[in-house]
Amino acid sequence: MPHRYPVREIARQAGVSDATVDRVLHGRPGVREVTVRQVEQAIADLDRQRTQLRLSGRQFLIDLVMDTPRQFSRLVSDALEAELPALRPAVMRARYHVRERWEVASMVDELDAIGRRGSHAVVLKAPDVPEIEDAIRRLTAQRIPVITLVTDVVRSTRIAYVGMDNRAVGATAAYLMSRWLRHVAGDVLVITSGATFEGEGLREQGFREALRVHDPGRTVVAVSNSDGLDATCRRLVDTALDKHPGIVAVYSIGGGNRGIVDAFAASDRACEVFLGHDLSDMNRTLLASGHLSAILHHDLRSDMRAMAQVVMSHHGAIPEFRPRRSAIAVITPHNIPEY
Structure with missing residues (x-):
């Protein structure tokens, strides 16, 4: 080899x-x-990452542990590796531990294994459940800091959360939805990948709260446990459309948007407004084709930069740093950013 x-x-x-x-x-x-x-x-x-290895300065090895669809993990890894050369005075390398369907017990085993091997930090996208809290606590006891990404583990000993204000982004989605559906009757489908991800729960909560203010007569149909995967979303949305003929719009919190589009096409139903998250290759295509109305986007490179600063700060390489919530951008077919 x-x-x-x-x-x-x-x-x-x-x-x-x-x-x-x-x-x-x-x-x-x-x-x-x-x-x-x-x-x-x-x-x-x-x-x-070999260009990073040539940089002088303090060296850090971090572990990214993510339960997430492959499209999103690729966005994260691309964003991190694009930021690595600019992270002086640190030299930072990453190990990736990523699965699309990750049983909690298996993820806990992976976190414990990292604890035994050692790491300068763990960046974690995981369910907010007691088993993960305990695993984070064990890492903290071993002086390995944990930073949660995109979705938080609220009662844990993690040192920072990096990502958007998820309740605010859900409210933003409701605001847009209410304006675009002002003259259209019907229900809104909200679909999430799982009930244990704190970030998705806050997005749905923010969406429902704001929709009651801006469009109080609108009915929300909720579908969960899609895993954020196209095949699962296709099946779940097929069923939802059969049971709820009034659905005219979608807020996709967890992904799987190609499957959602295919479900509407198969039922010969129009989706008047379709809001989603993350600028993956597929979502760029769906935006450009008009299937997605807008993407609620945050700059993952900025998130990776903030994460790196948290790590460097924790280890004394730079002064104390506390990350701010990521800015929320609304991306339409007319302002899709370049890669």
Whole structure:
């Protein structure tokens, strides 16, 4: 396997032993396929971040642990790696632990494993449940700071939350929805990926509260546990449209927007207003085609910059830093930003 890094550097990035890396590099038997992929991914991560390795300054190794659709994890990793060269005086590298469907017990095992290996920080997108709170508490006891991203674990010992004010962004969605549906009767479908993500719950809560103010007669139909995946959203929205013929608009909090569009098309129903989150490749396409009315967007590069400053501040590399909530932008087909 071609590479340009010492075995110990690859092992540190992959979170495995030097001997395991040596066996993988030389194609020797006795290594599980998942471990082989882990080593391959470590080398790919080092390749993407090699420009950062040449920078002088203090070095930090962080772990990103995210239960999220692949489209969003790609946005996060792209944003972080775009910011890495500008993070002086720190030299920062990242290890990624990302799954689209992650059982809580398995995620806890991963967090505990990071605690045993060591890390300068864990950046976490996870459900707000007691098991995750306990895992964060154990990391804190091991002097590994945890920063929650996009969605918070409120009662935990995390040192900071980075992302939008989720209640405010939900209220913004309701404000837009009420204005665009002013002369259109019908119900609004709100779809979330899961009930345990604090950020999505706040978005829905903010949406409902503001809609009662701006459009008090409007009915909200709620659908949850979509996992943010297109196939699941397609199935759930098919069912919702059959049961609720009055649905005329959608606020997609958790993703899976291609599946939502396909469900409306299959039922030959019009979606008068469709609001979503995050500028993934698919959402850019749906915006440009007019299927999405608008995306409620926050700059992930700014979030990654804030996260890095929190890490550096925690370790004494820069003065104390407390992140502000990310600015909320409304992206329409006419102001889609460049990559």
